[in-house]
Amino acid sequence: MSSERPKLGPDIPKVITAWVSATGRVVYLTKDRNWSEDLADAEVLTGAGATDILAWASKDQTRVADPYFMQVTPDGKVAGRETIRETIRAKGPTNHPMFGKQAGNN
Amino acid sequence: MYRYDEFDETLVRERAKQFRGQVERRLKGELKEENFKPLRLQNGVYLQLHAYMLRVAIPYGQLSAKKLRQLAMIADKYDKGYGHFTTRQNIQFNWIKLAEIPDALEALADVEMHAIQTSGNCIRNVTSDHLAGAAFDELEDPRPWCEIIRQWSTFHPEFSALPRKFKIAVTAATPDRAAVKVHDIGLVMKRNTQGKTGFEVMVGGGLGRTPYIGPTVREWVSKQDLLSYLEAIMRVYNRYGRRDNKYKARVKILVHELGVPEFARQVEEEFANQNAREKVLLPQEEVDRITAYFAPPKFETLSTKSATLDAAIAAEHHFARWCRNNLRAHKIPGYTCVHIALKPQGVAPGDASSAQMRAAADIAEKYAFDDIRVAHEQDLVLPHVKLDDVPAVYAALKANDMHASNAGLGSDIIACPGLDYCNLSNARSISVANEIQALFADPEFEDEVGALHINVSGCINACGHHHVGHIGILGVDKKGEEFYQILFGGRADEKAAIGEIQGPGLRHEEVAPALKRVISKYLELRTSKTEKLADAMTRLGQAPFKEALYAAA
Ligand code: HEM
Ligand code: SF4
Numbered sequence: 001m002s003s004e005r006p007k008l009g010p011d012i013p014k015v016i017t018a019w020v021s022a023t024g025r026v027v028y029l030t031k032d033r034n035w036s037e038d039l040a041d042a043e044v045l046t047g048a049g050a051t052d053i054l055a056w057a058s059k060d061q062t063r064v065a066d067p068y069f070m071q072v073t074p075d076g077k078v079a080g081r082e083t084i085r086e087t088i089r090a091k092g093p094t095n096h097p098m099f100g101k102q103a104g105n106n
Numbered sequence: 107m108y109r110y111d112e113f114d115e116t117l118v119r120e121r122a123k124q125f126r127g128q129v130e131r132r133l134k135g136e137l138k139e140e141n142f143k144p145l146r147l148q149n150g151v152y153l154q155l156h157a158y159m160l161r162v163a164i165p166y167g168q169l170s171a172k173k174l175r176q177l178a179m180i181a182d183k184y185d186k187g188y189g190h191f192t193t194r195q196n197i198q199f200n201w202i203k204l205a206e207i208p209d210a211l212e213a214l215a216d217v218e219m220h221a222i223q224t225s226g227n228c229i230r231n232v233t234s235d236h237l238a239g240a241a242f243d244e245l246e247d248p249r250p251w252c253e254i255i256r257q258w259s260t261f262h263p264e265f266s267a268l269p270r271k272f273k274i275a276v277t278a279a280t281p282d283r284a285a286v287k288v289h290d291i292g293l294v295m296k297r298n299t300q301g302k303t304g305f306e307v308m309v310g311g312g313l314g315r316t317p318y319i320g321p322t323v324r325e326w327v328s329k330q331d332l333l334s335y336l337e338a339i340m341r342v343y344n345r346y347g348r349r350d351n352k353y354k355a356r357v358k359i360l361v362h363e364l365g366v367p368e369f370a371r372q373v374e375e376e377f378a379n380q381n382a383r384e385k386v387l388l389p390q391e392e393v394d395r396i397t398a399y400f401a402p403p404k405f406e407t408l409s410t411k412s413a414t415l416d417a418a419i420a421a422e423h424h425f426a427r428w429c430r431n432n433l434r435a436h437k438i439p440g441y442t443c444v445h446i447a448l449k450p451q452g453v454a455p456g457d458a459s460s461a462q463m464r465a466a467a468d469i470a471e472k473y474a475f476d477d478i479r480v481a482h483e484q485d486l487v488l489p490h491v492k493l494d495d496v497p498a499v500y501a502a503l504k505a506n507d508m509h510a511s512n513a514g515l516g517s518d519i520i521a522c523p524g525l526d527y528c529n530l531s532n533a534r535s536i537s538v539a540n541e542i543q544a545l546f547a548d549p550e551f552e553d554e555v556g557a558l559h560i561n562v563s564g565c566i567n568a569c570g571h572h573h574v575g576h577i578g579i580l581g582v583d584k585k586g587e588e589f590y591q592i593l594f595g596g597r598a599d600e601k602a603a604i605g606e607i608q609g610p611g612l613r614h615e616e617v618a619p620a621l622k623r624v625i626s627k628y629l630e631l632r633t634s635k636t637e638k639l640a641d642a643m644t645r646l647g648q649a650p651f652k653e654a655l656y657a658a659a
Contacts, residue, residue, distance in 0.1 A: 022133050023203045024157035062135030065153060081586035084534075085525060089155045093526035095454055095536040099186055099201065100156050 005068050006081050013074050014050060015042040016057050017089075018067035026089050026101070027064060029057055035064055037101065039090050044076045045069075107170055107477070108253050108399045110218045117261075118215045121222060125149050126208035133205060150221025151207055154527050160199045160207055161224040162214060166234040166252040166276075167195030167480035171467035174478055176217040178463035184210045189463065191448060191456040193520055193571055194273070195233050195480040196224060200527055222260065227268045229259035229340075233275045235283045236481035239400060240489035242437040245295050246303060248278035250397040251332070257396075258333050258386065265340060269347030270355035272340075273312075276305075280600060285482060287311045287320045287602035288574055290357045291339065296326065304328045309339055309369070310361030313568035317604045318358045323370045329393070331377075333386035338377035342369070403475035403490055408440020412493035418500075425500055427549055428511035433496070440493055444474070445513035446486040446503060451543050454536045455521040456484030458508075465506035473499050482571075483520055483559075485513065516558045516625070517546040520571050524564025524581060525588070531564035533581025533588035534614070538562055541618040542579075545625070555625055557638045559598065574598035576640040577621065578605040588614050592621075592655055594648045597640060608652045620655050627654035 008014050016029035027035035028042035033056075036042065045053060050069070057067040071080030078086045092100015099105065110118070128145045131137040137145075146152075150161040162177065169177075177197055181189050184206045185199040192198055202210060214220055223230050232252045239247040255274060259265055265272070275286040278295035286292030292308035304326045311320025327335045339357075346364075348354040361369045419426045434443040446466060448458050458466075466486055470478045473495045474488040481487050491499055503509045512518045519542060522528065524535030539562045546552040561575030565582075572578035578593035589611030596605030612620055627650055628639045643651060 019153055019157075021139070022205045024153060026156060061138045062133070065139040081583075083586055084588060085155070085531075088525060092156060093536075094534065095526050095540065105186075 005070075008069050008071055008080075010048050010050065011046065012080070013044050013046050013072050013076075014069040015039070015044060015072050015076065016054055016067050017042075017070045017086075018057065018064035021061070021063060021065050029053070029067070039072075039076065039078070042072075042076060044072055044074065107168055108165070108396070115215075115218070118218070118220045118222075119212070121149070121220060122208060122211035122215050125211055129204055129208055144226070146204075147225040148222070149207070149211065150224035151204070152225065152529075154200065154523075154529050155525075156527065157201045158204050158207065159527070160202045160210060160221060161192075162197050162199070162219060162221050163224050163231045164196050164219075164480055165256055166232055166238065166249055167236055167482075168249065169478040169480065170476050171471040171478070173217045173219055174463050174467040174470070176213060176219070178460035178467070180210050180213055181460040181463065183213075188457055188459045190454065190523065191458065191480050191484050191486070193482045193484060193522075193569060194231060195236070195482055196231060197480070198523075200523070225271075227270050227272075229262075229265050229268075229272045229274060232256050232259075233273070233284055233289070233482060235277045235279055236479040236487045237283060237434060237443050237489055238278070238479075239402065240436050240441075240443050241279050241283075242435045243281060244277075244279040244437070245297070246278050247397075247400050247402075248276045248295055249400045250393065251293070251295070251305075251329075252276050253396050253399070254333070254388070254393070255336070258336075264337075264344060268340075268344060269349045270352065270357075272343075272357065274336075282598075282600040282602070283481075285571070285574065285598040285602070287600075288313055288317070288571075288598065289320065291336065292320045293332075298326045302328065305332055307335065307339075309373075310358040310366075311602075312356055312358040313571060313573050314356070315353060315566045315568075316356075316359065317568065317573040318362060319602050319604060320358075321361065321366045323361075323366065323373060330388055333388055334380055334384075335373075335377055337384075337386055338373050338380065341376050342372045346372075403477070405438045405441060405490070406492070408438075408492065408494075410439040412440065412496070415493045415496050418497040424509075424511065424549075425497070427553065428500060428509060429496065431511050431515060431553075432513040436490065438490075442491055442493055442496065444488040444491045444496070444499055445481070446488065446508050447510040447513045447518050448485050448508070449512055449518045449543070450507060450510045451517065451547055452540050454523075454526075455519050455539055458486070462506050462508055465502065465508065469499055469502045472502075483514075483518060485518070511549065512546070512552060514557050514559075515546065515552050516555050516560060517543040517552060519543060519560045519562060520575065521562040522564050522570035524562070524570075528564060530567060531581065532566075532583035533564050533590065535562040535564040535570055535579075535581055538579060538581070538590060538614065538617050541615075542621055545618055545622050554635070555629070555639065556635065558640075560621070561596070571598060572596075573604045574602060575605065576643070577624070579617065580607075582611055584611060590614065590617050592617075594651055595640075595643055606648065608648065608655055623654040623657055624651050627651055
């Protein structure tokens with residue numbers, strides 16, 4: 001069971017991801033401290049300061065649930081150990097191409 | 107079917123109303139997720155990869171047309187037009203919005219349904235034989251006892267904060283179709299030496315990371331004493347179950363750590379020491395009242411043979427195959443049980459569209475005494491169909507693409523949602539299941555192989571029963587790649603056994619070809635067609651099959 005996400009050190013580029021409280025949609029934290037459904041809008045974080053931003057995000061409970069760090073490449077593409085999981089989360093289920101963000105109907 | 111009284115009705119409506127308030131507070135920010143989570147879980151609401159998920163309870167897997175239509179309505183209005191039937195005889199909606207769940211719960215309450223006891227550390231939905239009340243090989247209908255247990259366990263204050271979730275399964279037939287030996291408590295109805303009907307009690311079976319076959323703790327307990335005895339078990343569990351470690355908190359660990367004789371002794375002691383006030387009284391009138399809800403439908407007196415059916419079988423090859431594989435013997439002459447396999451090639455096992463749910467509801471109303479069951483194999487069952495009506499039922503199923511003729515065969519795979527949906531998952535299970543199904547695309551080949559249970563789970567939690575498949579498949583994560591461990595030798599029936607992991611995991615694309623080699627090996631080694639794969643593995647041991655599994659293609 002892997003409900004806990006892998007620990008990501010300060011040097012690993014990461015974004016903060018969560019679920020919209022009202023709908024459960026997957027979102028990513030942007031630079032202006034909003035949440036976007038598009039990973040391309042996410043702010044890529046590196047360095048020790050990321051933890052403070054996650055702490056802030058964790059308090060943004062009205063808008064989102066359960067924010068966590070997700071590993072990305074320096075230019076913000078899904079990367080690392082949870083690539084399959086996060087790709088599925090970003091796009092939608094592989095067995096149901098007609099559902100989810102990949103189909104624009106999540 | 108059990109009907110709510112005024113009290114049940116009020117309670118379920120109150121619950122939906124309370125949840126509406128809780129959701130409002132959550133969305134206004136008055137409740138944080140961490141405080142809200144236990145509340146939502148008590149109403150069957152999970153957060154999955156893409157969305158919230160609502161798990162709806164289907165007590166002992168029984169539905170009426172009205173209920174099934176309401177589930178179809180919920181699928182259409184609040185979800186994406188389909189639902190997923192689970193190994194716990196429940197249904198899950200994968201795309202539901204939190205803000206709309208209170209409406210969905212109210213819609214459920216309109217048809218005497220809810221999502222209570224589908225999550226959390228309580229006694230969960232009681233499961234049973236999907237052929238209950240119809241099977242020719244059962245002693246009595248077990249459903250009244252499922253209902254009695256349900257009523258006793260729901261909102262029982264002593265069971266509201268158990269060390270961990272608790273699952274009870276009941277069967278009254280010798281062939282175990284409810285996998286009772288892999289439940290926290292398994293009950294098998296049987297007669298004692300005096301010929302009185304009661305229950306054999308098994309405690310401490312389970313799957314998950316530490317699978318066990320439930321040992322028998324008492325050979326026989328009378329119906330009258332059943333609830334008191336169950337309560338004694340729950341007390342011992344409540345007192346000594348490990349609350350310090352979630353992975354050791356299930357009753358199976360307690361039974362294992364204490365040893366069966368000591369656990370049984372403590373239960374017996376607790377049971378013997380219950381004073382008159384503590385005994386759960388089960389007046390015969392109450393048993394009769396509940397049993398009356400499960401009165402058999404008005405069967406006609408019919409011949410054991412149907413000329414209409416025989417003619418249809420002779421006329422159509424595919425129909426003949428479907429009859430061979432999907433019909434089960436009924437206790438009343440002239441009737442049969444129809445298995446609707448929700449396992450056509452390429453579909454997620456257990457998924458049904460709203461149109462299919464409505465079709466099944468219509469068929470059940472017209473031909474099957476308004477009775478539909480969910481089988482733990484993630485299929486639907488019409489328990490009472492007249493043989494004469496079977497061709498018409500088949501035609502109606504076919505019109506809705508529900509005529510897969512593979513019940514109990516290689517492509518009738520159990521699979522959990524896996525990494526396509528589940529937040530706890532390590533690897534996908536649906537796509538692996540679909541690739542294995544494709545091995546059996548040729549019906550003649552599938553029939554040649556015969557009875558075979560292949561079960562797939564996307565992680566160690568074992569929601570897809572991988573430990574008890576003849577062939578089990580467990581998804582694991584290896585440095586970010588999906589790998590699959592293969593198990594041989596599991597069984598979920600009365601000879602239940604936990605499968606053994608064969609060796610290193612295989613890559614996603616290697617699984618189906620490897621199983622193909624195993625199946626070819628079986629066809630090569632079996633003594634005759636009547637020796638099934640599971641039997642051949644028992645006779646020959648697993649080594650030749652393991653060799654085939656890992657043989658390079
Ligand atoms: C949100 C999705 C799900 C979550 C979070 C979940 C969680 C879990 C967990 C944590 C366990 C392990 C319990 C333990 O070992 O103590 C488990 C077991 C199990 N679940 Fe699920 N599950 C999910 C979906 C399903 C589905 C879809 C099914 C049916 C297809 C199912 C049926 C079962 C069964 C049969 C077991 C093993 C029996 C046992 O408890 O020993 N679950 N689940
Ligand atoms: S077995 Fe694991 S992956 Fe599959 S549904 Fe259960 S928790 Fe999810």
